[in-house]
Amino acid sequence: MNSQMNNPIKLLRFTFDKEMQSVDRLLNKYMTSVSTPIISELSNHLFNAGGKRVRPLLTIASAKLCDYSGDSHIKLAAAIEFIHSATLLHDDVVDESEKRRGKPTANFLWNNQSSVLVGDYLFSKSFQLMVEAESLDVLSILADASATISEGEILQLSAVKNLNTSEEVYYKIIEGKTAALFEAAAMVGAIISKVEPDFVKALKNYGRYLGLCFQLTDDLLDYVGDEKSLGKKIGDDFREGKLTLPLIKAIEKSTLKEKKFFKNAIKRNSTCDESLEEALFIMEKYGTLDFTRKKAIDFSKKASDSLTVFSDSNLKTTLKSLTCYIVSRIN
Amino acid sequence: MNSQMNNPIKLLRFTFDKEMQSVDRLLNKYMTSVSTPIISELSNHLFNAGGKRVRPLLTIASAKLCDYSGDSHIKLAAAIEFIHSATLLHDDVVDESEKRRGKPTANFLWNNQSSVLVGDYLFSKSFQLMVEAESLDVLSILADASATISEGEILQLSAVKNLNTSEEVYYKIIEGKTAALFEAAAMVGAIISKVEPDFVKALKNYGRYLGLCFQLTDDLLDYVGDEKSLGKKIGDDFREGKLTLPLIKAIEKSTLKEKKFFKNAIKRNSTCDESLEEALFIMEKYGTLDFTRKKAIDFSKKASDSLTVFSDSNLKTTLKSLTCYIVSRIN
Numbered sequence: 026m027n028s029q030m031n032n033p034i035k036l037l038r039f040t041f042d043k044e045m046q047s048v049d050r051l052l053n054k055y056m057t058s059v060s061t062p063i064i065s066e067l068s069n070h071l072f073n074a075g076g077k078r079v080r081p082l083l084t085i086a087s088a089k090l091c092d093y094s095g096d097s098h099i100k101l102a103a104a105i106e107f108i109h110s111a112t113l114l115h116d117d118v119v120d121e122s123e124k125r126r127g128k129p130t131a132n133f134l135w136n137n138q139s140s141v142l143v144g145d146y147l148f149s150k151s152f153q154l155m156v157e158a159e160s161l162d163v164l165s166i167l168a169d170a171s172a173t174i175s176e177g178e179i180l181q182l183s184a185v186k187n188l189n190t191s192e193e194v195y196y197k198i199i200e201g202k203t204a205a206l207f208e209a210a211a212m213v214g215a216i217i218s219k220v221e222p223d224f225v226k227a228l229k230n231y232g233r234y235l236g237l238c239f240q241l242t243d244d245l246l247d248y249v250g251d252e253k254s255l256g257k258k259i260g261d262d263f264r265e266g267k268l269t270l271p272l273i274k275a276i277e278k279s280t281l282k283e284k285k286f287f288k289n290a291i292k293r294n295s296t297c298d299e300s301l302e303e304a305l306f307i308m309e310k311y312g313t314l315d316f317t318r319k320k321a322i323d324f325s326k327k328a329s330d331s332l333t334v335f336s337d338s339n340l341k342t343t344l345k346s347l348t349c350y351i352v353s354r355i356n
Numbered sequence: 357m358n359s360q361m362n363n364p365i366k367l368l369r370f371t372f373d374k375e376m377q378s379v380d381r382l383l384n385k386y387m388t389s390v391s392t393p394i395i396s397e398l399s400n401h402l403f404n405a406g407g408k409r410v411r412p413l414l415t416i417a418s419a420k421l422c423d424y425s426g427d428s429h430i431k432l433a434a435a436i437e438f439i440h441s442a443t444l445l446h447d448d449v450v451d452e453s454e455k456r457r458g459k460p461t462a463n464f465l466w467n468n469q470s471s472v473l474v475g476d477y478l479f480s481k482s483f484q485l486m487v488e489a490e491s492l493d494v495l496s497i498l499a500d501a502s503a504t505i506s507e508g509e510i511l512q513l514s515a516v517k518n519l520n521t522s523e524e525v526y527y528k529i530i531e532g533k534t535a536a537l538f539e540a541a542a543m544v545g546a547i548i549s550k551v552e553p554d555f556v557k558a559l560k561n562y563g564r565y566l567g568l569c570f571q572l573t574d575d576l577l578d579y580v581g582d583e584k585s586l587g588k589k590i591g592d593d594f595r596e597g598k599l600t601l602p603l604i605k606a607i608e609k610s611t612l613k614e615k616k617f618f619k620n621a622i623k624r625n626s627t628c629d630e631s632l633e634e635a636l637f638i639m640e641k642y643g644t645l646d647f648t649r650k651k652a653i654d655f656s657k658k659a660s661d662s663l664t665v666f667s668d669s670n671l672k673t674t675l676k677s678l679t680c681y682i683v684s685r686i687n
Contacts, residue, residue, distance in 0.1 A: 060528055061510045115476060119469040138450040138513055141472055145446060146506035148476070152483060152499040159492055168483040175477035179392045182469055197391060 033347040041085045051103040055150045067143045080210040081106045087214025087228045097158040097217045105210045107151035114144035127256030170209035177201015186266035199240040207236030227334045234328035241321035244269035260301040274313035325352045364678040372416045382434040386481040398474045411541040412437045418545025418559045428489040428548045436541045438482030445475035458587030501540035508532015517597035530571040538567030558665045565659035572652035575600035591632040605644035656683045
């Protein structure tokens with residue numbers, strides 16, 4: 026129990042163990058197809074790959090913070106995990122990834138075709154689950170979130186190897202690929218609880234800032250993380266020509282000679298270990314790793330401050346500590 | 357006007373020109389993304405590739421047959437065209453197709469990644485449009501249809517080159533990949549009109565049988581069609597190892613020697629023109645092309661008979677003649 030107390034995600038999982046078991050049962054039920062066993066095989070591989078279920082936990086916790094007493098939060102938590110899973114499957118196809126969290130991806134074990142179609146299936150099932158919650162407001166939020174996610178992913182794809190990618194475009198990408206679903210996950214918990222707009226807005230902001238802080242931390246760790254705990258090599262974003270904040274700011278501040286180095290390394294795919302070292306050296310020189318760290322911590326604080334409208338409770342404390350926990354890996 | 361009278365699809369487009377223009381405007385509005393122009397570029401390519409918009413026409417016509425007077429039918433028709441477009445984009449990635457209706461596919465002109473993500477985007481937009489129609493019943497029907505479509509596509513993928521594919525599995529595949537959306541398209545027109553269950557059921561059956569007849573005709577034409585009007589070579593399904601009804605029935609009736617030929621041709625990819633000729637010879641021998649033709653005509657009749665509950669009108673006559681028109685290419 027003590028180690029769980031120090032990790033707010035584990036504490037939330039412990040607190041909402043019964044609810045999360047119901048979510049898992051729903052996920053299993055909805056991904057089982059008798060005629061096409063590959064759906065559950067592939068989905069099971071994905072669900073057992075060590076995801077922390079942060080998004081469905083957010084929905085459950087938000088609903089509980091608003092004193093919700095029905096069972097729609099279970100359905101919506103499962104729907105949100107399905108949307109997330111569908112985007113993971115499609116992402117790995119788009120990125121041609123062979124590993125996720127240190128384990129082989131579905132597209133590597135099966136093939137791209139199956140990952141595309143099973144992703145579509147999971148997205149459809151998430152849609153069925155949302156309809157079961159019988160709230161047009163919730164459906165509208167999740168439809169908008171889905172569109173924002175796709176838009177972010179497409180923008181990210183267009184920005185690959187584009188050295189002119191701006192900080193503004195970067196934020197648009199991470200608002201889409203990460204913050205939109207965190208925001209929706211937290212917000213729908215409030216919506217189904219029928220609380221006043223102030224509380225809905227508070228949880229919407231909490232989710233959004235948490236998502237931004239989560240993604241900035243992830244992008245920073247790609248340069249400064251510990252390979253063992255990351256389960257992958259550092260510098261993957263650099264090698265794939267994915268421009269994240271530390272790199273975007275470094276290119277912005279670079280001398281002509283440094284810009285030429287980046288152009289050469291990224292456009293011509295010569296992103297060897299020496300290039301990565303050189304890139305890290307330039308980022309350190311201009312303090313862009315620190316700049317990114319500070320932005321992540323800013324968002325973490327904003328997420329925490331969003332919860333001010335709620336009266337104090339253990340759950341509120343845990344949700345506030347979650348914002349610190351996320352940046353603790355880089356702080 | 358006279359040539360339009362002989363073609364029920366053109367007649368429906370003529371009759372509902374105003375509505376279809378509104379549908380097109382909605383499609384354009386929802387596929388425009390300022391930050392990511394590739395979305396509208398790729399979608400426009402797809403929408404201008406010569407599709408007949410049969411599914412959205414079905415929704416408009418069904419609503420009109422039920423005397424509907426609101427504007428949800430426009431939104432739902434656009435939503436259904438988006439679902440269809442999303443599946444086309446993903447299908448072409450899964451099948452590695454370079455051409456559709458004689459024109460280069462989006463995945464060929466852009467890349468698989470863009471087709472996967474823009475497909476996801478269009479699916480999300482269809483979901484937004486459905487929510488705007490503000491009917492949980494409609495949302496439920498379309499969520500179920502989407503899941504059935506994905507399931508059909510996955511089943512089809514698993515059945516590729518599987519010589520044991522049964523007639524039962526074939527019907528499950530085409531129920532998914534084609535009939536489910538035809539059925540939903542016709543049914544939602546009735547649902548929003550709030551007509552009695554008998555009329556909903558009639559249009560549901562009409563759509564389903566029309567979809568089945570449409571797919572059987574398509575699968576037969578792949579063997580017996582005219583290459584010029586098809587816009588592609590005949591025998592593509594055979595070459596790709598896609599088992600459709602004429603082939604499934606032929607394999608079922610084959611002698612051991614013929615079975616060995618099919619196994620050799622399909623499993624080992626030796627599907628040259630001589631193999632196709634031999635396959636056609638065996639299909640003719642066992643009458644499986646005729647068997648498929650009869651099944652298509654049966655479904656066409658069932659579709660037509662489904663409309664009996666509606667009182668006579670020009671629109672009913674056109675919808676009945678549409679069922680004959682679809683099979684006229686093989687009859």
